Amino acid sequence: MSKKQKRMLGRILAGAALFVACMLLPLTGWARLLAFLAPYGVVGWDVLWRAVRNIAHGQVFDENFLMALATVGALAIGEYPEAVFVMLFYQVGEWFQSYAVDQSRKSITALMDIRPDYANIEGPDGGLEQVDPEDVAVGDVIVIKAGERIPLDGVVLEGSSTVDTAALTGESLPRQVERGDDVISGCVNLSGLLKVQVTKAFEESTVAKILDLVENSAGKKAKAEHFITRFARYYTPVVVLAAVALALLPPLFTAIEWVDSIQRALNFLVVSCPCALVISVPLSFFGGIGGASRDGILVKGGNYLEVLARTEVVVFDKTGTLTRGVFNVTAIHPDHCDEGQLLELAALAECWSDHPISRSLKEAYGREIDSSRVSSVEEVAGRGVKAVVDGHTICAGNDKLMEDIGVSWHPCHRVGTTVHVASDGVYLGHIVISDEVKPDAKEAVAALKAAGVRRTVMLTGDAQAVGEDVARRLGLDEVHAQLLPADKVARVEELLQQVSPKGALAFVGDGINDAPVLSRADIGIAMGGLGSDAAIEAADVVLMDDKPSKIARAIRIARRTLSIVRQNIVFALAVKLLVLILSAAGLVSMWAAVFADVGVSVIAILNAMRALRAGK
Amino acid sequence: MKKRFKLQDLDCANCAAKMEEAIKRLDGVNDASVSFMAQKLTLDADDDRFDEILQEAVKVCRRVEPDCTILVK
Numbered sequence: 153m154s155k156k157q158k159r160m161l162g163r164i165l166a167g168a169a170l171f172v173a174c175m176l177l178p179l180t181g182w183a184r185l186l187a188f189l190a191p192y193g194v195v196g197w198d199v200l201w202r203a204v205r206n207i208a209h210g211q212v213f214d215e216n217f218l219m220a221l222a223t224v225g226a227l228a229i230g231e232y233p234e235a236v237f238v239m240l241f242y243q244v245g246e247w248f249q250s251y252a253v254d255q256s257r258k259s260i261t262a263l264m265d266i267r268p269d270y271a272n273i274e275g276p277d278g279g280l281e282q283v284d285p286e287d288v289a290v291g292d293v294i295v296i297k298a299g300e301r302i303p304l305d306g307v308v309l310e311g312s313s314t315v316d317t318a319a320l321t322g323e324s325l326p327r328q329v330e331r332g333d334d335v336i337s338g339c340v341n342l343s344g345l346l347k348v349q350v351t352k353a354f355e356e357s358t359v360a361k362i363l364d365l366v367e368n369s370a371g372k373k374a375k376a377e378h379f380i381t382r383f384a385r386y387y388t389p390v391v392v393l394a395a396v397a398l399a400l401l402p403p404l405f406t407a408i409e410w411v412d413s414i415q416r417a418l419n420f421l422v423v424s425c426p427c428a429l430v431i432s433v434p435l436s437f438f439g440g441i442g443g444a445s446r447d448g449i450l451v452k453g454g455n456y457l458e459v460l461a462r463t464e465v466v467v468f469d470k471t472g473t474l475t476r477g478v479f480n481v482t483a484i485h486p487d488h489c490d491e492g493q494l495l496e497l498a499a500l501a502e503c504w505s506d507h508p509i510s511r512s513l514k515e516a517y518g519r520e521i522d523s524s525r526v527s528s529v530e531e532v533a534g535r536g537v538k539a540v541v542d543g544h545t546i547c548a549g550n551d552k553l554m555e556d557i558g559v560s561w562h563p564c565h566r567v568g569t570t571v572h573v574a575s576d577g578v579y580l581g582h583i584v585i586s587d588e589v590k591p592d593a594k595e596a597v598a599a600l601k602a603a604g605v606r607r608t609v610m611l612t613g614d615a616q617a618v619g620e621d622v623a624r625r626l627g628l629d630e631v632h633a634q635l636l637p638a639d640k641v642a643r644v645e646e647l648l649q650q651v652s653p654k655g656a657l658a659f660v661g662d663g664i665n666d667a668p669v670l671s672r673a674d675i676g677i678a679m680g681g682l683g684s685d686a687a688i689e690a691a692d693v694v695l696m697d698d699k700p701s702k703i704a705r706a707i708r709i710a711r712r713t714l715s716i717v718r719q720n721i722v723f724a725l726a727v728k729l730l731v732l733i734l735s736a737a738g739l740v741s742m743w744a745a746v747f748a749d750v751g752v753s754v755i756a757i758l759n760a761m762r763a764l765r766a767g768k
Numbered sequence: 769m770k771k772r773f774k775l776q777d778l779d780c781a782n783c784a785a786k787m788e789e790a791i792k793r794l795d796g797v798n799d800a801s802v803s804f805m806a807q808k809l810t811l812d813a814d815d816d817r818f819d820e821i822l823q824e825a826v827k828v829c830r831r832v833e834p835d836c837t838i839l840v841k
Contacts, residue, residue: 211832381782
């Protein structure tokens with residue numbers, strides 16, 4: 153509770169005590185009015201003051217004004233307890249609102265409490281010095297003790313440990329890191345001491361980017377929020393005019409007494425406050441965004457939750473999105489030697505290359521490479537490598553290389569990138585390298601179907617056979633292969649035209665060349681861990697742990713948040729309309745009117761807070 | 769230029785909406801957004817007159833919701 157809230161609570165309690173005392177005292181006439189003015193003043197002076205002050209500022213129709221008018225009116229017609237009670241109840245409602253909003257604000261900022269306070273730098277004397285992470289330069293070495301948050305992105309120089317990435321990715325299983333591994337800021341070092349060389353300045357580091365994203369997210373408002381503010385602008389004056397008509401017209405044309413008609417008009421005013429709507433809608437969206445970020449799904453604004461909920465077509469990029477983007481040797485098919493020999497020759501021939509394929513060969517070989525066995529290495533661009541290994545000329549590369557050197561080769565039945573190996577012009581066999589499908593990719597596609605996504609499409613720059621193979625294994629509806637980045641945009645535009653007017657198209661990607669497509673799609677989803685900065689910038693939703701299965705989850709969270717928003721709008725409007733009609737007909741007391749206002753607000757707020765747990 | 773400012777004592781969602789409307793109408797403001805939940809104002813205004821526009825926004829805020837202040841760093 154803030155100081156302000158405590159003070160208000162004190163005033164409410166004091167006012168309530170005075171109110172009860174007044175009700176018990178057997179007073180009549182002026183004495184009774186004066187007695188009731190005491191609790192009224194204690195509880196409501198600020199409302200009256202704000203009403204007057206806002207009118208002076210040209211802000212006439214606000215809730216302070218409605219409350220002041222209604223309660224002063226009630227005092228004028230002799231309904232003292234009603235006036236005090238209405239004011240008291242209104243303040244209780246306001247207090248509760250401010251408390252609830254504070255609480256949800258806190259729980260959301262707690263989720264986002266990943267900002268590191270300091271970084272440890274080793275001084276010349278070996279002692280540790282705490283500095284502001286913003287003052288650490290790229291290349292500096294920082295020390296992270298067990299239990300501390302990693303302040304900046306970097307690479308581990310010394311030590312090994314497990315790190316908790318939950319705050320960033322929602323992943324509860326800690327990750328093992330050791331020398332040479334990258335660590336990202338915002339994670340917590342759980343066990344060992346780590347010495348990390350900083351690779352990014354603070355403003356560029358993961359944690360600063362995420363905080364920026366989340367803080368900005370509230371700035372982009374959903375249509376429903378805009379609707380509510382527009383609605384409130386017309387609603388209040390209309391209600392006040394209706395109340396005036398209600399007070400003046402019936403006594404002129406019917407037998408209804410002035411006192412009655414004024415009372416009805418006042419009830420009408422009390423019910424009409426638009427606060428329930430105005431507060432619960434942004435609160436729901438804020439909760440939905442907060443709940444999603446707890447799952448490692450960063451949504452850049454309420455408007456994107458709205459679009460996400462309508463998703464009908466999901467278009468995937470292949471590499472890095474559905475597949476891990478890491479190449480592995482998946483098959484070794486030797487013709488005239490054994491598997492180990494074939495792999496060894498290929499790895500040796502490629503030992504100087506840093507191409508992803510060479511790296512995967514070396515990794516599969518797994519032993520220290522004795523580069524002294526290799527000489528006169530020649531890289532043939534777009535073909536492969538020629539090298540002399542142990543005195544034999546080894547060629548390792550694709551089919552074109554084999555044709556160039558006149559070696560007869562045979563294709564492989566396995567799908568993937570094939571590396572043929574020949575020794576002194578004799579074909580030795582081939583090695584197949586392919587990208588691994590992410591473990592949850594299949595489940596992700598199935599979950600999207602279950603969530604009502606009609607079409608799943610994959611776009612890839614890879615070969616047709618590779619694309620089709622992945623699509624078949626994952627159960628995707630369509631695949632378009634051998635696309636250049638510009639083709640991807642064209643394909644997405646085509647698909648966009650086939651989306652129904654109420655539907656939306658989501659594109660999921662990771663690489664730099666995805667950025668144009670990400671911004672072209674109705675909603676762009678980027679893989680945050682693997683993905684490039686440009687993709688994260690262009691995207692509307694970022695998946696921190698790169699798991700495609702989070703897409704269906706994000707859609708579910710979006711739908712749930714929107715249904716909460718809709719419930720609140722419909723519920724608040726329906727109850728208010730009903731009580732408005734009843735109060736116009738003189739069928740409700742001011743007590744019921746207050747309940748219809750404050751009670752509805754409280755229920756709508758409680759409902760909105762469920763959005764925080766959306767998707768669970 | 770786009771800048772974000774923290775808002776203090778923004779207690780009423782309706783006032784946030786009104787503030788946003790009023791700031792948007794200021795001359796030289798390209799876009800403005802007041803987030804009630806995040807208690808933040810995002811102001812996108814012409815570069816050369818930014819400070820001047822910010823002062824006007826502060827004034828507008830004082831008129832619409834006197835309890836709330838824009839924290840100008």
